[in-house]
Amino acid sequence: MQRKAVALISGGLDSMLAVKVVQEQGIHVEGINFFTGFCVEGHTHAIRKKDRKKPKRNNALWVAEQLGIKLHIIDIVEEYKEVVFNPKYGYGANLNPCLDCKIFMVKKAREWMEAHGFDFIITGEVVGQRPKSQRRDTMPVVQRDSGIGDLLLRPLCAKNLPPTLPEREGWVDREKLYDFSGRTRKPQMALARRFGFEDYAQPAGGCCFLTDEQYSVKLQDLWQARGDKQYEMDDIMLLKVGRHIRPSPEFKLIVSREEGEGKFLQGYRNQYPSLKTVSHAGPLALIDGTMDEEQLELAARIVARYSQGKNAPEVELEYRDTGGASRTLKVAPLPPHELKKEWVL
Numbered sequence: 159m160q161r162k163a164v165a166l167i168s169g170g171l172d173s174m175l176a177v178k179v180v181q182e183q184g185i186h187v188e189g190i191n192f193f194t195g196f197c198v199e200g201h202t203h204a205i206r207k208k209d210r211k212k213p214k215r216n217n218a219l220w221v222a223e224q225l226g227i228k229l230h231i232i233d234i235v236e237e238y239k240e241v242v243f244n245p246k247y248g249y250g251a252n253l254n255p256c257l258d259c260k261i262f263m264v265k266k267a268r269e270w271m272e273a274h275g276f277d278f279i280i281t282g283e284v285v286g287q288r289p290k291s292q293r294r295d296t297m298p299v300v301q302r303d304s305g306i307g308d309l310l311l312r313p314l315c316a317k318n319l320p321p322t323l324p325e326r327e328g329w330v331d332r333e334k335l336y337d338f339s340g341r342t343r344k345p346q347m348a349l350a351r352r353f354g355f356e357d358y359a360q361p362a363g364g365c366c367f368l369t370d371e372q373y374s375v376k377l378q379d380l381w382q383a384r385g386d387k388q389y390e391m392d393d394i395m396l397l398k399v400g401r402h403i404r405p406s407p408e409f410k411l412i413v414s415r416e417e418g419e420g421k422f423l424q425g426y427r428n429q430y431p432s433l434k435t436v437s438h439a440g441p442l443a444l445i446d447g448t449m450d451e452e453q454l455e456l457a458a459r460i461v462a463r464y465s466q467g468k469n470a471p472e473v474e475l476e477y478r479d480t481g482g483a484s485r486t487l488k489v490a491p492l493p494p495h496e497l498k499k500e501w502v503l
Contacts, residue, residue: 160184160185160186161185161186161277161278161324161329162185162186162187162188162275162276162277163180163185163186163187163188163276163277163278163279163280163311163324164187164188164189164190164267164270164271164274164276164278164279164280165177165180165187165188165189165190165227165279165280165281166189166190166191166192166263166264166267166279166280166281166282167189167190167191167218167221167222167229168191168217168218168282169191169216169217169218169219169220169221170217170282170358171282171343171346171347171350171355171358172282172283172284172287172314172346173189173221173280173281173282174221174224174225174282174350174355174358175282175313175314175346175349175350175353175355176280176281176282176312176313176314177189177221177225177227177280178225178353178355179313179314179334179335179336180280180311180313180330181225181227182334183330183331183334185329185330187225187227187280188227188228188229188230188276189218189221189222189225189227189228189229189230190229190230190232190266190267190270191218191219191229191230191231191232192232192234192238192263192266193231193232193233193234193235194234194235194238194366195235195238195391195394196366196367196368196394197366197367218231219231221358224355230270232266232270234262234266235391237262237266238262239388239389241255241258241259241262242255242368242387242389243387245257245258245259246258247296247299250369251369251371252368252369252370252371252373252374253368253373253374253377253378254366254368254369254374255368256288256369257296257299257300259366260283260300261299261300261303261304262304264279264281264300264301264304264306264310265303265304265305265306267279267306268304268305268306268309271309277309277324277329278309278310278311278322278323278324278329279306279309279310279311280311280312280313281310281311281312282312282313282314283297283312283314283315284312284314284315284338284339284340284346285297285315285318285319285338285339285340286339286340286341287339287340287341294318297312297319307323308320308322308323308326309322309323309324310322311324311325311330313330313335313336314335314336314338314346315336315337315338315339316332316335316336316337317332317335317336317337318337318338318339336349367394367397367398372503373397373398375503376397376402376503377389377397379402379404379410379503380393380397383404383407383410383446383447392426392429396412396426396444396446399412399414399419399422399423400412400413400414400415400419400423400441400443400444401413401415401464401502402502402503403460403497403501403502403503404501404503405453405456405457405460405498405501406447406449406453408447408448408449408453409445409446409447409448409449409453409457410445410446410447410503411433411443411444411445411446411457411460411461412430412443412444412446413441413442413443413460413461413464414441414442414443415441420441420442423442423443423444424442426444427442427444427478427480428480428482429480430444430445430446430480431444431445431477431478431479431480432444432445432477432478433445433457433458433461433475433476433477433478433487434461434475434476434478435461435462435465435467435473435474435475436474436475436476436486437467437470437472437473437474437475438462438465438466438467438470438473439465439466440461440462440464440465440466440467440473441461441464441465443457443460443461445457454477454487455487455489456492458475458477458487458489459489459490459491459492460492460497461475462475462489462490462491462492463491463492463493463494463497465491467491468491469491470491471490472488472489472490473488473489473490473491474486474487474488475487475488475489
């Protein structure tokens with residue numbers, strides 16, 4: 159009987175190689191990609207002009223195509239919030255709950271495996287590659303807390319770990335698995351050449367915005383301003399775009415940095431009040447929060463600071479509320495020395 163495995167596909171090189179190694183042994187493999195909303199690829203590349211030449215592809219789908227496997231994309235945005243808000247094993251360097259994230263995804267994959275009659279799970283993990291979730295002492299934690307036990311096979315580092323049930327039962331040949339370890343990606347890149355893979359996602363690249371320091375600062379600021387650890391999909395997307403400037407605890411500005419971001423933020427003008435320079439070319443800015451007239455003038459001066467009229471004595475802007483009503487403001491652009499460093503997130 160042909161055995162069937164489900165693989166966690168991130169779109170990176172490691173999961174691609176892990177699937178190929180198992181496929182070479184005659185195992186039927188299908189992939190799962192979990193959508194959390196925090197994925198790096200595609201979003202900003204599609205919005206920003208400077209990223210226009212970067213690939214717009216979904217790497218997980220692309221990997222599945224190269225491997226000739228079916229990919230199941232599963233939306234876990236709502237369920238994943240608990241992992242982000244209250245990680246049992248804490249955060250990494252930023253707001254990345256890496257160990258809890260791995261446990262959660264393996265658990266979800268286990269549920270899918272059991273529901274669809276598959277035999278075991280594959281991941282592209284390598285011992286010592288990630289400081290929190292891929293250590294020799296945390297890998298057993300993933301197996302225990304996810305409930306997968308020894309039905310989790312890590313083909314790229316299997317020889318560094320105790321034999322799993324698929325190896326003991328002879329479903330896969332342990333001798334044809336690998337003993338990769340550490341942070342270096344040279345063994346993976348050599349294996350990719352052996353398999354004939356020339357194009358793949360940057361091997362050392364992260365795939366989650368929660369590992370990004372600037373993004374994490376913005377998310378923490380969002381939670382602090384709202385007094386609650388919550389977010390919606392619009393929040394996740396807006397945190398990826400523009401300059402985020404908080405001159406006051408009551409409000410922040412999201413200021414477009416280029417034409418592409420301005421067009422993207424345009425779609426949110428019915429949800430957020432906005433400021434747009436009229437007399438000079440300049441950015442569109444969304445206002446998240448509430449403000450009085452004095453604060454509105456300060457916000458307008460900040461936006462004018464980023465326009466082509468930054469050295470003009472006066473800049474005219476349009477202020478528009480969420481109902482579409484608008485009025486004109488005329489302000490002097492804020493001088494650079496008055497834009498406090500702590501305002502810029």
